[in-house]
Amino acid sequence: MIQVVLTEKELIKIRRELHQIPEIGMEEFETQKKLLSIIETMPNKWLFLKVWKTAIIVHLTGKDKTHTVGYRTDIDGLPVTEETGLSFSSIHEGKMHACGHDIHMTVALGILSYFAENQPDLNMTFIFQPAEENASGGKQLYESGELDEWMPDEIYAFHDNPELKAGVIGCRQGTLFAGTCEIHATFIGKSGHAAFPHNANDMVVAGAYFVTQVQSIVSRNVDPIQAGVVTLGRFSSGTTGNIIAGRAQIDGTIRALTQEMNLLIQKRVRKIAESVALAFDCKVELDLHQGGYYPVENNQETTEAFINYMSNSADVVFKETKPAMTGEDFGFLLSKIPGTMFWLGVESPYSLHSEHLAPKEEAIHKGVSAIIGFLKERMNLIGK
Numbered sequence: 001m002i003q004v005v006l007t008e009k010e011l012i013k014i015r016r017e018l019h020q021i022p023e024i025g026m027e028e029f030e031t032q033k034k035l036l037s038i039i040e041t042m043p044n045k046w047l048f049l050k051v052w053k054t055a056i057i058v059h060l061t062g063k064d065k066t067h068t069v070g071y072r073t074d075i076d077g078l079p080v081t082e083e084t085g086l087s088f089s090s091i092h093e094g095k096m097h098a099c100g101h102d103i104h105m106t107v108a109l110g111i112l113s114y115f116a117e118n119q120p121d122l123n124m125t126f127i128f129q130p131a132e133e134n135a136s137g138g139k140q141l142y143e144s145g146e147l148d149e150w151m152p153d154e155i156y157a158f159h160d161n162p163e164l165k166a167g168v169i170g171c172r173q174g175t176l177f178a179g180t181c182e183i184h185a186t187f188i189g190k191s192g193h194a195a196f197p198h199n200a201n202d203m204v205v206a207g208a209y210f211v212t213q214v215q216s217i218v219s220r221n222v223d224p225i226q227a228g229v230v231t232l233g234r235f236s237s238g239t240t241g242n243i244i245a246g247r248a249q250i251d252g253t254i255r256a257l258t259q260e261m262n263l264l265i266q267k268r269v270r271k272i273a274e275s276v277a278l279a280f281d282c283k284v285e286l287d288l289h290q291g292g293y294y295p296v297e298n299n300q301e302t303t304e305a306f307i308n309y310m311s312n313s314a315d316v317v318f319k320e321t322k323p324a325m326t327g328e329d330f331g332f333l334l335s336k337i338p339g340t341m342f343w344l345g346v347e348s349p350y351s352l353h354s355e356h357l358a359p360k361e362e363a364i365h366k367g368v369s370a371i372i373g374f375l376k377e378r379m380n381l382i383g384k
Protein backbone atom coordinates (compact mmCIF):
# COMPACT_ATOMS: atom_id res chain seq x y z
CA MET A 1 0.00 0.00 0.00
CA ILE A 2 1.14 3.56 -0.77
CA GLN A 3 2.37 5.49 2.27
CA VAL A 4 0.01 8.47 2.25
CA VAL A 5 1.06 11.82 3.74
CA LEU A 6 -2.16 12.80 5.51
CA THR A 7 -2.90 9.93 7.90
CA GLU A 8 -6.22 8.09 7.94
CA LYS A 9 -7.11 9.89 11.19
CA GLU A 10 -6.25 13.29 9.72
CA LEU A 11 -8.26 12.57 6.58
CA ILE A 12 -11.33 11.56 8.59
CA LYS A 13 -11.04 14.73 10.69
CA ILE A 14 -10.93 16.84 7.49
CA ARG A 15 -13.89 14.96 6.02
CA ARG A 16 -15.99 15.56 9.12
CA GLU A 17 -15.15 19.27 9.13
CA LEU A 18 -16.12 19.56 5.47
CA HIS A 19 -19.26 17.51 6.08
CA GLN A 20 -20.46 20.07 8.62
CA ILE A 21 -20.37 23.03 6.21
CA PRO A 22 -22.16 22.03 2.98
CA GLU A 23 -22.98 24.87 0.61
CA ILE A 24 -25.03 25.10 -2.57
CA GLY A 25 -23.25 25.39 -5.94
CA MET A 26 -21.45 28.71 -6.59
CA GLU A 27 -21.88 29.65 -2.91
CA GLU A 28 -19.11 27.43 -1.54
CA PHE A 29 -17.22 30.28 0.17
CA GLU A 30 -16.69 28.60 3.55
CA THR A 31 -15.74 25.34 1.86
CA GLN A 32 -13.22 27.15 -0.34
CA LYS A 33 -11.74 28.85 2.74
CA LYS A 34 -11.45 25.53 4.55
CA LEU A 35 -9.83 23.83 1.55
CA LEU A 36 -7.36 26.71 1.13
CA SER A 37 -6.43 26.56 4.82
CA ILE A 38 -5.46 22.90 4.36
CA ILE A 39 -3.69 23.31 1.00
CA GLU A 40 -1.69 26.22 2.42
CA THR A 41 -0.12 23.90 5.03
CA MET A 42 1.34 21.70 2.26
CA PRO A 43 4.93 22.17 1.04
CA ASN A 44 4.96 24.64 -1.83
CA LYS A 45 8.24 24.05 -3.60
CA TRP A 46 6.44 22.94 -6.78
CA LEU A 47 2.88 23.86 -5.80
CA PHE A 48 1.08 26.89 -7.27
CA LEU A 49 -2.55 27.80 -6.84
CA LYS A 50 -5.22 30.22 -7.89
CA VAL A 51 -8.87 30.72 -7.15
CA TRP A 52 -11.71 31.53 -9.52
CA LYS A 53 -15.05 32.34 -7.90
CA THR A 54 -15.44 29.43 -5.42
CA ALA A 55 -13.13 27.12 -7.38
CA ILE A 56 -9.50 26.35 -6.54
CA ILE A 57 -6.95 25.26 -9.13
CA VAL A 58 -3.68 23.79 -7.88
CA HIS A 59 -0.78 23.13 -10.22
CA LEU A 60 2.22 20.99 -9.35
CA THR A 61 5.23 21.20 -11.62
CA GLY A 62 6.58 17.74 -12.30
CA LYS A 63 10.14 16.52 -12.87
CA ASP A 64 9.23 16.38 -16.56
CA LYS A 65 7.03 19.28 -17.65
CA THR A 66 5.93 18.02 -21.06
CA HIS A 67 2.60 16.48 -19.96
CA THR A 68 -0.03 17.44 -17.39
CA VAL A 69 -2.23 14.96 -15.57
CA GLY A 70 -5.47 16.40 -14.18
CA TYR A 71 -7.49 15.37 -11.15
CA ARG A 72 -10.88 16.88 -10.36
CA THR A 73 -13.15 16.97 -7.33
CA ASP A 74 -16.47 18.75 -6.91
CA ILE A 75 -17.12 20.72 -3.73
CA ASP A 76 -20.84 21.57 -3.52
CA GLY A 77 -23.61 20.22 -1.28
CA LEU A 78 -27.36 19.82 -1.77
CA PRO A 79 -30.53 21.48 -0.41
CA VAL A 80 -31.29 18.47 1.81
CA THR A 81 -31.99 18.47 5.55
CA GLU A 82 -29.62 15.92 7.07
CA GLU A 83 -31.15 13.09 9.08
CA THR A 84 -28.16 10.83 9.66
CA GLY A 85 -27.96 11.56 13.37
CA LEU A 86 -24.14 11.71 13.06
CA SER A 87 -22.28 13.70 15.71
CA PHE A 88 -20.69 15.76 12.90
CA SER A 89 -23.94 16.44 11.00
CA SER A 90 -24.33 19.55 8.87
CA ILE A 91 -24.48 22.81 10.80
CA HIS A 92 -25.89 24.57 7.72
CA GLU A 93 -29.65 24.23 8.06
CA GLY A 94 -31.36 22.63 5.08
CA LYS A 95 -28.05 21.77 3.39
CA MET A 96 -26.16 18.51 3.34
CA HIS A 97 -23.31 16.72 1.59
CA ALA A 98 -25.88 14.15 0.50
CA CYS A 99 -23.96 13.28 -2.66
CA GLY A 100 -20.68 12.60 -0.87
CA HIS A 101 -18.68 15.52 -2.26
CA ASP A 102 -17.11 15.82 1.22
CA ILE A 103 -15.56 12.40 0.54
CA HIS A 104 -14.49 13.52 -2.97
CA MET A 105 -12.75 16.64 -1.56
CA THR A 106 -11.01 14.72 1.22
CA VAL A 107 -9.65 12.11 -1.18
CA ALA A 108 -8.42 14.91 -3.50
CA LEU A 109 -6.63 16.55 -0.55
CA GLY A 110 -5.07 13.21 0.38
CA ILE A 111 -3.73 12.74 -3.15
CA LEU A 112 -2.61 16.37 -3.43
CA SER A 113 -0.74 16.22 -0.10
CA TYR A 114 1.18 13.17 -1.33
CA PHE A 115 2.36 14.86 -4.53
CA ALA A 116 3.05 18.13 -2.71
CA GLU A 117 5.59 16.14 -0.63
CA ASN A 118 6.78 13.84 -3.43
CA GLN A 119 7.36 15.73 -6.68
CA PRO A 120 5.34 14.01 -9.43
CA ASP A 121 7.06 12.70 -12.55
CA LEU A 122 4.83 14.94 -14.70
CA ASN A 123 2.92 18.18 -14.12
CA MET A 124 -0.36 17.81 -12.27
CA THR A 125 -3.42 20.06 -12.13
CA PHE A 126 -5.95 19.58 -9.32
CA ILE A 127 -9.37 21.13 -9.88
CA PHE A 128 -11.67 21.80 -6.91
CA GLN A 129 -14.78 22.72 -8.87
CA PRO A 130 -18.01 24.30 -7.66
CA ALA A 131 -21.60 23.55 -8.63
CA GLU A 132 -21.56 19.99 -9.92
CA GLU A 133 -25.17 19.57 -8.83
CA ASN A 134 -26.81 22.66 -10.20
CA ALA A 135 -24.84 24.98 -12.46
CA SER A 136 -22.22 23.03 -14.44
CA GLY A 137 -19.34 24.47 -12.40
CA GLY A 138 -16.79 22.47 -14.42
CA LYS A 139 -18.04 23.94 -17.69
CA GLN A 140 -18.08 27.44 -16.23
CA LEU A 141 -14.52 27.06 -14.96
CA TYR A 142 -13.29 25.65 -18.29
CA GLU A 143 -14.96 28.46 -20.23
CA SER A 144 -13.55 31.13 -17.89
CA GLY A 145 -10.10 30.46 -19.40
CA GLU A 146 -8.55 30.15 -15.90
CA LEU A 147 -7.53 26.57 -16.56
CA ASP A 148 -5.77 27.36 -19.84
CA GLU A 149 -2.19 27.82 -18.56
CA TRP A 150 -2.43 24.59 -16.53
CA MET A 151 -4.69 22.64 -18.91
CA PRO A 152 -4.43 18.88 -18.30
CA ASP A 153 -3.62 16.55 -21.19
CA GLU A 154 -5.68 13.89 -19.46
CA ILE A 155 -7.97 13.97 -16.46
CA TYR A 156 -9.45 11.70 -13.76
CA ALA A 157 -12.27 11.96 -11.22
CA PHE A 158 -14.47 9.65 -9.18
CA HIS A 159 -17.93 9.61 -7.71
CA ASP A 160 -18.72 7.79 -4.48
CA ASN A 161 -21.04 4.81 -4.79
CA PRO A 162 -23.17 3.57 -1.86
CA GLU A 163 -23.85 0.25 -3.61
CA LEU A 164 -20.18 -0.80 -3.66
CA LYS A 165 -18.32 -2.03 -0.57
CA ALA A 166 -16.16 0.64 1.06
CA GLY A 167 -12.96 1.20 -0.91
CA VAL A 168 -13.95 -0.85 -3.97
CA ILE A 169 -13.07 0.86 -7.25
CA GLY A 170 -15.60 0.54 -10.09
CA CYS A 171 -15.22 1.58 -13.69
CA ARG A 172 -16.04 0.66 -17.28
CA GLN A 173 -15.01 1.48 -20.81
CA GLY A 174 -17.38 3.78 -22.74
CA THR A 175 -20.26 5.59 -21.07
CA LEU A 176 -20.23 5.59 -17.26
CA PHE A 177 -22.96 8.18 -16.56
CA ALA A 178 -25.91 9.53 -18.49
CA GLY A 179 -26.20 12.95 -20.05
CA THR A 180 -28.93 14.93 -18.32
CA CYS A 181 -31.13 17.88 -19.18
CA GLU A 182 -33.25 19.86 -16.74
CA ILE A 183 -36.92 20.47 -17.61
CA HIS A 184 -38.63 23.63 -16.38
CA ALA A 185 -42.16 24.04 -17.73
CA THR A 186 -44.65 26.76 -16.75
CA PHE A 187 -48.22 26.49 -18.04
CA ILE A 188 -50.06 29.81 -17.90
CA GLY A 189 -53.88 29.92 -18.12
CA LYS A 190 -56.48 31.88 -16.17
CA SER A 191 -57.38 31.49 -12.51
CA GLY A 192 -60.97 31.70 -11.27
CA HIS A 193 -63.68 30.47 -8.91
CA ALA A 194 -64.00 26.66 -8.58
CA ALA A 195 -67.73 26.98 -9.33
CA PHE A 196 -67.20 28.65 -12.74
CA PRO A 197 -64.69 26.54 -14.70
CA HIS A 198 -66.00 27.90 -18.02
CA ASN A 199 -64.71 31.38 -17.06
CA ALA A 200 -61.22 30.14 -16.16
CA ASN A 201 -58.47 28.04 -17.75
CA ASP A 202 -57.36 25.39 -15.29
CA MET A 203 -53.61 24.72 -15.27
CA VAL A 204 -53.84 21.80 -12.81
CA VAL A 205 -55.62 19.89 -15.58
CA ALA A 206 -53.23 21.08 -18.34
CA GLY A 207 -50.21 20.24 -16.17
CA ALA A 208 -51.62 16.82 -15.31
CA TYR A 209 -52.02 16.04 -19.04
CA PHE A 210 -48.42 17.11 -19.63
CA VAL A 211 -47.18 14.84 -16.83
CA THR A 212 -49.11 11.81 -18.09
CA GLN A 213 -48.26 12.35 -21.78
CA VAL A 214 -44.55 12.65 -20.98
CA GLN A 215 -44.74 9.10 -19.57
CA SER A 216 -45.23 7.84 -23.14
CA ILE A 217 -41.78 9.08 -24.27
CA VAL A 218 -39.75 6.28 -22.72
CA SER A 219 -42.31 3.59 -23.57
CA ARG A 220 -43.03 4.76 -27.16
CA ASN A 221 -40.10 6.85 -28.46
CA VAL A 222 -36.99 5.38 -26.83
CA ASP A 223 -35.54 2.35 -28.60
CA PRO A 224 -36.02 -0.42 -25.99
CA ILE A 225 -32.45 -1.62 -26.59
CA GLN A 226 -31.22 1.81 -25.51
CA ALA A 227 -32.13 3.67 -22.33
CA GLY A 228 -33.81 6.86 -21.25
CA VAL A 229 -35.42 8.35 -18.15
CA VAL A 230 -37.76 11.30 -17.76
CA THR A 231 -38.55 12.17 -14.15
CA LEU A 232 -40.82 15.08 -13.25
CA GLY A 233 -39.93 15.59 -9.61
CA ARG A 234 -41.89 18.73 -8.87
CA PHE A 235 -45.43 19.85 -9.74
CA SER A 236 -46.57 23.05 -8.12
CA SER A 237 -49.90 24.64 -8.86
CA GLY A 238 -52.77 26.41 -7.15
CA THR A 239 -53.36 27.75 -3.67
CA THR A 240 -56.48 26.08 -2.30
CA GLY A 241 -59.27 23.66 -3.19
CA ASN A 242 -61.89 26.12 -4.36
CA ILE A 243 -59.75 28.31 -6.62
CA ILE A 244 -58.93 27.24 -10.17
CA ALA A 245 -55.17 27.51 -10.67
CA GLY A 246 -53.97 29.85 -13.40
CA ARG A 247 -50.38 28.53 -13.40
CA ALA A 248 -48.60 25.21 -13.07
CA GLN A 249 -44.86 24.89 -12.62
CA ILE A 250 -43.37 21.48 -13.42
CA ASP A 251 -39.68 20.63 -13.07
CA GLY A 252 -37.85 17.49 -13.96
CA THR A 253 -34.84 15.90 -15.57
CA ILE A 254 -34.05 13.84 -18.66
CA ARG A 255 -31.35 11.16 -18.59
CA ALA A 256 -29.94 9.20 -21.54
CA LEU A 257 -26.74 7.31 -22.22
CA THR A 258 -26.09 9.01 -25.57
CA GLN A 259 -26.35 12.66 -26.57
CA GLU A 260 -28.53 11.65 -29.57
CA MET A 261 -31.07 10.00 -27.27
CA ASN A 262 -30.99 12.98 -24.92
CA LEU A 263 -31.77 15.32 -27.84
CA LEU A 264 -34.57 13.03 -29.07
CA ILE A 265 -36.21 13.06 -25.62
CA GLN A 266 -35.81 16.84 -25.41
CA LYS A 267 -37.57 17.14 -28.79
CA ARG A 268 -40.49 14.98 -27.60
CA VAL A 269 -40.85 16.91 -24.31
CA ARG A 270 -40.99 20.16 -26.29
CA LYS A 271 -43.58 18.77 -28.72
CA ILE A 272 -45.81 17.49 -25.89
CA ALA A 273 -45.58 20.80 -23.97
CA GLU A 274 -46.53 22.77 -27.10
CA SER A 275 -49.37 20.35 -27.93
CA VAL A 276 -50.80 20.53 -24.40
CA ALA A 277 -50.68 24.34 -24.60
CA LEU A 278 -52.52 24.19 -27.91
CA ALA A 279 -55.10 21.72 -26.63
CA PHE A 280 -55.79 23.74 -23.46
CA ASP A 281 -55.60 27.14 -25.15
CA CYS A 282 -52.93 28.30 -22.70
CA LYS A 283 -49.32 29.49 -22.87
CA VAL A 284 -46.30 27.41 -22.00
CA GLU A 285 -42.80 28.62 -21.17
CA LEU A 286 -40.40 25.73 -21.51
CA ASP A 287 -36.75 25.79 -20.51
CA LEU A 288 -34.75 22.68 -21.39
CA HIS A 289 -31.33 23.19 -19.88
CA GLN A 290 -28.50 20.73 -20.46
CA GLY A 291 -25.52 22.90 -19.47
CA GLY A 292 -22.42 20.75 -19.12
CA TYR A 293 -24.21 17.54 -18.20
CA TYR A 294 -23.08 15.57 -21.24
CA PRO A 295 -22.86 11.79 -21.04
CA VAL A 296 -19.72 10.83 -19.12
CA GLU A 297 -17.77 9.04 -21.85
CA ASN A 298 -14.55 7.44 -20.72
CA ASN A 299 -11.56 7.63 -23.05
CA GLN A 300 -10.45 4.24 -24.35
CA GLU A 301 -6.72 4.60 -23.64
CA THR A 302 -6.80 6.25 -20.20
CA THR A 303 -9.54 3.85 -19.10
CA GLU A 304 -7.63 0.80 -20.28
CA ALA A 305 -4.61 1.97 -18.26
CA PHE A 306 -6.84 2.68 -15.26
CA ILE A 307 -8.67 -0.66 -15.32
CA ASN A 308 -5.38 -2.49 -15.90
CA TYR A 309 -3.80 -0.92 -12.84
CA MET A 310 -6.81 -1.26 -10.55
CA SER A 311 -7.59 -4.84 -11.48
CA ASN A 312 -3.98 -5.99 -11.08
CA SER A 313 -3.12 -4.13 -7.88
CA ALA A 314 -2.93 -6.44 -4.87
CA ASP A 315 -4.27 -3.67 -2.60
CA VAL A 316 -7.35 -2.79 -4.65
CA VAL A 317 -10.67 -4.55 -5.11
CA PHE A 318 -11.87 -3.66 -8.61
CA LYS A 319 -15.32 -4.24 -10.06
CA GLU A 320 -16.46 -3.60 -13.60
CA THR A 321 -19.69 -1.59 -13.32
CA LYS A 322 -22.70 -0.94 -15.53
CA PRO A 323 -23.57 2.53 -16.86
CA ALA A 324 -25.64 4.60 -14.43
CA MET A 325 -28.36 7.17 -15.01
CA THR A 326 -26.77 9.66 -12.64
CA GLY A 327 -25.50 12.83 -14.29
CA GLU A 328 -22.16 14.61 -13.85
CA ASP A 329 -20.81 17.73 -15.43
CA PHE A 330 -17.46 15.92 -15.61
CA GLY A 331 -19.05 14.80 -18.92
CA PHE A 332 -18.29 18.30 -20.22
CA LEU A 333 -14.62 18.15 -19.18
CA LEU A 334 -14.35 14.68 -20.76
CA SER A 335 -15.72 16.11 -24.01
CA LYS A 336 -12.69 18.48 -24.02
CA ILE A 337 -9.97 16.43 -22.30
CA PRO A 338 -9.47 12.65 -22.58
CA GLY A 339 -9.81 10.90 -19.26
CA THR A 340 -11.64 8.52 -16.99
CA MET A 341 -14.35 8.76 -14.40
CA PHE A 342 -14.76 5.92 -11.93
CA TRP A 343 -16.59 4.96 -8.75
CA LEU A 344 -15.31 4.64 -5.20
CA GLY A 345 -17.48 2.38 -3.03
CA VAL A 346 -18.71 3.94 0.24
CA GLU A 347 -21.23 1.23 1.20
CA SER A 348 -24.51 2.62 2.52
CA PRO A 349 -28.08 1.29 2.51
CA TYR A 350 -29.15 4.80 1.47
CA SER A 351 -28.80 6.21 -2.02
CA LEU A 352 -27.00 9.35 -3.18
CA HIS A 353 -29.13 12.44 -2.40
CA SER A 354 -30.76 10.69 0.61
CA GLU A 355 -30.95 12.64 3.88
CA HIS A 356 -29.71 9.44 5.57
CA LEU A 357 -26.62 8.87 3.40
CA ALA A 358 -23.64 8.09 5.66
CA PRO A 359 -20.66 6.91 3.59
CA LYS A 360 -18.22 4.54 5.31
CA GLU A 361 -15.11 6.55 6.08
CA GLU A 362 -12.71 3.65 5.57
CA ALA A 363 -13.27 4.27 1.84
CA ILE A 364 -11.27 7.51 2.07
CA HIS A 365 -7.91 6.05 2.94
CA LYS A 366 -8.35 3.12 0.55
CA GLY A 367 -9.36 5.51 -2.24
CA VAL A 368 -6.42 7.86 -1.67
CA SER A 369 -3.95 5.01 -1.70
CA ALA A 370 -5.40 3.32 -4.83
CA ILE A 371 -5.58 6.56 -6.81
CA ILE A 372 -2.06 7.70 -5.86
CA GLY A 373 -0.80 4.27 -6.93
CA PHE A 374 -2.49 4.57 -10.31
CA LEU A 375 -1.38 8.17 -10.93
CA LYS A 376 2.23 7.32 -10.06
CA GLU A 377 2.26 4.38 -12.44
CA ARG A 378 0.49 6.35 -15.17
CA MET A 379 2.95 9.24 -14.96
CA ASN A 380 5.87 6.85 -14.87
CA LEU A 381 4.66 5.10 -18.05
CA ILE A 382 3.92 8.32 -19.96
CA GLY A 383 7.21 9.88 -18.85
CA LYS A 384 9.25 7.00 -20.29
Ligand SMILES: CC(=O)N[C@@H](CCC[C@H](N)C(=O)O)C(=O)O
Pocket residue numbers: 099132133134135159180181182252253254293325326327328329352
Ligand atom coordinates in the same frame (compact mmCIF):
# COMPACT_ATOMS: atom_id res chain seq x y z
C1 LIG B 1 -24.08 12.52 -9.22
C2 LIG B 1 -25.36 13.26 -9.28
O1 LIG B 1 -26.27 12.96 -8.51
N1 LIG B 1 -25.44 14.26 -10.16
C3 LIG B 1 -26.63 15.03 -10.39
C4 LIG B 1 -26.36 15.98 -11.50
C5 LIG B 1 -27.46 16.98 -11.70
C6 LIG B 1 -27.76 17.25 -13.12
C7 LIG B 1 -28.76 18.34 -13.39
N2 LIG B 1 -28.88 19.32 -12.37
C8 LIG B 1 -30.12 17.68 -13.65
O2 LIG B 1 -30.92 17.52 -12.71
O3 LIG B 1 -30.39 17.33 -14.80
C9 LIG B 1 -27.78 14.10 -10.76
O4 LIG B 1 -28.93 14.46 -10.44
O5 LIG B 1 -27.58 13.02 -11.35
